Amino acid sequence: MDKRSILLAACAIPAAIVIVLLLAFHQRGIRTEELKQRRAAQIAASLASAMRGADADAIDTIVRVAGTLQVDIAPVASLPADVRPDTPLAAHARQQLAGQDGVAVRGETVCIEAGNAHCRALLVSVGPRGDYLLAVHMPADLIAPLPVVHLVAYLAGLSLIIMLLTFAIARHSMRPLRQLAQAATRLGADLDAVVLPVEGSAVARHAAAAFNSMQTRIRAQVQHRTHMLAAITHDLQTPLTRLRLRVEKVADASLRERLVDDLGMVQEMVRNGLDLARSMESAEPRHLLDIDSLVDSLCADASEAGMDVQSDGRSHAFVMAQATQLRRCLDNLVSNAVKYGGRARLVIGTRDENVTVAVRDDGPGIPEERLAEVFDPFVRLEPSRSRDTGGTGLGLTIARNVALGHGGSLTLANRSEGGLEARLTLPVMRYRQAA
Secondary structure: OOHHHHHHHHHHHHHHHHHHHHHHHHHHHHHHHHHHHHHHHHHHHHHHHHHOOOOHHHHHHHHHHHHHOOEEEEEOOOOOOOOEOOOHHHHHHHHHHOOOOOEEEEEEEEEEOHHHOEEEEEEEEEOOOOOEEEEEEEEOOOOOOOOHHHHHHHHHHHHHHHHHHHHHHHHHHHHHHHHHHHHHHHHHHOOOOOOOOOOOOHHHHHHHHHHHHHHHHHHHHHHHHHHHHHHHHHHHHHHHHHHHHHHOOOOOHHHHHHHHHHHHHHHHHHHHHHHHHHHHOOOOOOEEEEHHHHHHHHHHHHHHOOOOEEEEOOOOEEEEEOHHHHHHHHHHHHHHHHHHHOOEEEEEEEEOOEEEEEEEOOOOOOOHHHOOHHHOOOOOOOOOOOHHHOOOOOHHHHHHHHHHHOOOEEEEEEOOOOOEEEEEEEEOOEEOOOO
16 A cells, blocks of 8 residues: 555554444443442442431441441431432342332432532432431542443444545545556547556556556557558559559550559559558547537538538537548548448437437448448448449548547447448537537
């Protein structure tokens, strides 16, 4: 544990010790109280027995002896106003004095000793007519049982303190683990996310350092692969251009046309390869982007190009995004929908702090067993999604890379009424304020 956790534990341990001591002192006080009650009842029984049938001189002697035992004996005038007849002390004395004639336990009262110290006194009347009143003093002890209400309150308070300290220790100890989980989630969406702070216990610091090292290695490997792909596709542009020029000089028109088509296909693959490299790592800055405005702009441009594209719904949501990359993602989805389904319908909505854009078409759909496969690079489905109808099998790969790079997801599903739905889900940063 780190220093803060040790400090919290050090605060919890004394509270637990205080609880144990309170219970121990309470039990000891109960035993002391029982001994005091037994002593008071025995003294009262002995004095009452000695006073029965005693003459005046004997009673004077008993009174003097009783004074040394902290017992006051006086003729009964009237009982004090604060006598309590049903206390545990009075009940115990009645059990001890049961069966003795001329003896009656009156109850318990509060008395004042020297120094204004409060004490209790057991009141017992002696004689056929209750002629004398014995007040057996019980001085206050240093150890006395706590009232039940006070004991429960003390224990509840200390238990609450221990619970709060334990909760604080657990929460503080779990914080590095929560940070690690959050960093892992961020890493999946952004390889350039802020590194995890190396703090906490020795184990937490070691885990954070290992995670940061892993993030650095993954970023370096992805950058190396992306740069290599971009370099290869870029360098292919020059020889392809030369080949195109030389093909134009071929005399056979039919052969020249086939060669031009093949070269055009290769050039398109190279361009898509560059787009794929950019989708995996883009230096474009991120800004708050209004999803509704982006979809409206996309639909307007598509309509101007003669496509049947419409949108439905409003989200009023902003996302943190790279505008060019996100538009390319939606462009690919809309182009596929129009190409293979004749038209595209974009339905916008929100769910669980996410915004969704569902691109729906009326095409033949995709076999269920191949819905995941089509996200792989250069995968084309025959016959409806063949190369002859356009595309190189990279459009969905690029779209998914963009979605993942924005902390979202892209899924495909066949619609029950026919056609395919491509659902883009992105985390919402904030919502537009109501006017």
